[in-house]
Amino acid sequence: MTDRVAIVGAGLTGALLATMLGRRGYDVVVYERRPDPRHAGSERGRSINLAISTRGLTALRQVDLEDAVLARALLMRGRMIHDVAGGQEFQSYSADGEFGINSISRGELNAVLLDAAEELPNVALRFEHRLTSFDADACTMSFAGPAGSVEDSADAVIGADGAFSVVRRALQAHDGFDFSQDYLSHSYKELSIPPVDGDFALDPGALHIWPRGASMMIALPNLDRSFTATLFWPRKGPGSFEDIDTPEKARRYFDDNYPDASELMPDLEEDYRLNPIGSLLTVRCAPWNRGRVALIGDAAHAICPFYGQGANAGFEDCIELVSQLDLHAGSWQPALARYAEIRKPQGDAIADLALHNFIEMRDSVSSPGYQVVHKTEQILHRALGDRYKTRYEMVSFSTTPYAEIEPTVRRQRTVAGALAAAAVAAIAAVGVAAARR
Template sequence: MGRDEGGEQVAIVGAGLAGCLLAVLLGRRGVPVTVYERRPDPRVAGAERGRSINLAISARGLAALEQLGLRDQSLKQALPMHGRMVHPLPGGQNFQPYSADGERAINSISRAELNRSLLDTAEATPGVTLRFSQRVTGVDADAGTILLDDAGSEPADVVLAGDGAYSAVRESLALDADADFLEHGYKELTVPPKGGEFALDPDALHIWPRGTSMMIALPNLDRSFTCTLFWPKDDFAALDTPEKVTAYFERHYPDVAGLMPDLADDYAHNPVGSLVTVRCWPWTRYGDGAIVALLGDAAHAIVPFFGQGANCAFEDCIEIDRCLTEAGGDWARALSLYQERRKANTDAIAEMALDNFIEMRDRVSSPAYQAKQAATHALERRLAGRYVSRYELVSFSTMPYAEIPARIRRQNRVLAASVLGCLAAAALAARALRRG
């Protein structure tokens, strides 16, 4: 199984964000790559309606884009969000900065625009071939072929599957995978510009927490906002007339309902998407004819509530490239290293993303939560570099996800010991004063 980099036929399944980024990395290594995408070229056909979920690109994604020379270009297509703007139902709003110094931001960027940039870069990379409207239905790892919907099969020595949470490649290999669906779905809406300007503060990710559900809004360069409802799926069907939709939003989202002139139409025609966490192992299959590996959502789809799906998938691509270098181009060894290193990290961010959903929909409007966040930021400023919040470690560092929970536990133990020490010293001092 000692296939060496350079002499093999490499196929990437999926021309989404991760597939394109990986194609560029491999093309620059001199590895010829063919990328198969089931959709027509989105640069021509346009994005699917209501399927964007704007991306929040942060440190990990930016580090990957830097390797392609796309960091600055991507940031020009993005809008920084320095915190959350929480909209409680009683009215009013409060801004909660993401970082202790208020300077760091995550970046709202259109998934479609970033995909276009990556497609352009892949197309311009020598050795990379893009093939659209080519649906891959599976892989025969022993025969060394990928199976196409309407064109039989084509040979491939290495298959890298970035074909999403419902991966046809993963299904064809019968890998051990569990798909856990939330009872919630999502639907997208739009807040257009008002008088040519943003109708909401563009420096924030807006959240309308409503206990068991929520709505969020991210800014776009055209001064609109992409809003996403995260509701129990049964709740979507209950609003089956324009009048019910309008009345519901006026009651539950009163400060934004009047900013959505196309609310009823968007609600009626934009689809309801599912939210799934995929846990799979192994991510690789070593056949007699081909090595197959999963990446991105195909291996480890996560819910979007920490804004890490694309960031995490980009890290997969960087790790594959790094492992190829360490393995001297031996694909079998490289992909074995890749899955061993990434599995614990993707499991960790999957759990943190699920927890962040509860935080966003339930906790952020609580005075107790706000006091805790203020105390956390105060500690970060006082103990710079020694005490760092989970959010900052996830979004503003490239620390492996799997190391973050242990780092937080250590910090809290040290802090608790310090507080107890201070309390004990104060008690001793008080007793000494009483004796004196």
């Protein structure tokens, strides 16, 4: 008999995994606490768009959805840095300027994934069903549904229920489960930059950044020619959400700190007043599996969004989980154990990389020193090809395991340092020889 799998959460990773498992012939039921987002629309100011890069596209390709997603996305080939005086500088993401990351609406991406899952006769989507309790050993679940309480059980349960996962909470009740949750000192708020005369107000081929030392704003383009801007501000202190607590103060702050953007934001006061402030947190836990239960996506590794990798990493989880099932001939326990063993270090590594990139985005990118390093790295990449890749390229434009990136960066820098020293020594030797002649 075919195994029945319950996935809790029909967000990005849950919806993709449903399609991957459905295509392998499993009976899949997906429970989601919210109404169907394809009809309900998105919540105001909640992560309107996001960037999908090589890792996410690799997963989408496996279910033939890469083209459908790219058709709804806008390619951003680099960062556009905005200084306080309104000056702009473009920094290409890759040495040849060829690679980019893809801005897509979260709602559109979720809809593509849900449509693909729903097309399969062996996948059922149950919206407005909130998991309320879960027995991880028996794989039995209780949901609060529109018509009251619903009980279900499955051969395997996958927790794709996000950063505040109820499935994870059930695992936490068992001895030996490690868990930590760290809130960042910064939160986020989304705002809108509408089109000007029907066209994009800024270059749509770039991810725009207004780095301001302790904080920053970014903006990503949307297909309707608007941009969604996101403030990453401290929660407390000068220039914080607590400090700038009225729409009027926000406008003044924008005029002083982001004057070029302020001109393009007629709805700033209303957006600032109505849009929620979202928290940013890193969740680490282990093990990601117990018997026939496993966690994927943010439920296993909620990370800060500064590398644009949360969903990309969740999609890589899906690839690993199904490939382990294939390798273990559908035997859940060893497959989920191996999946968790392989992916946990990757979740930890991208969490650290994301925190590191926050400092780079809000501060370093605008310093002259950073610009020299950035250009030098691109020259090295052009000279040495795949033997020298930047950290950004490895994260965004490769499927190199996240945990291998930092050691590779260190190794490359040692080699580059040695090459530079050898070049300097050779030039000095030529100089000495010339002087003796």
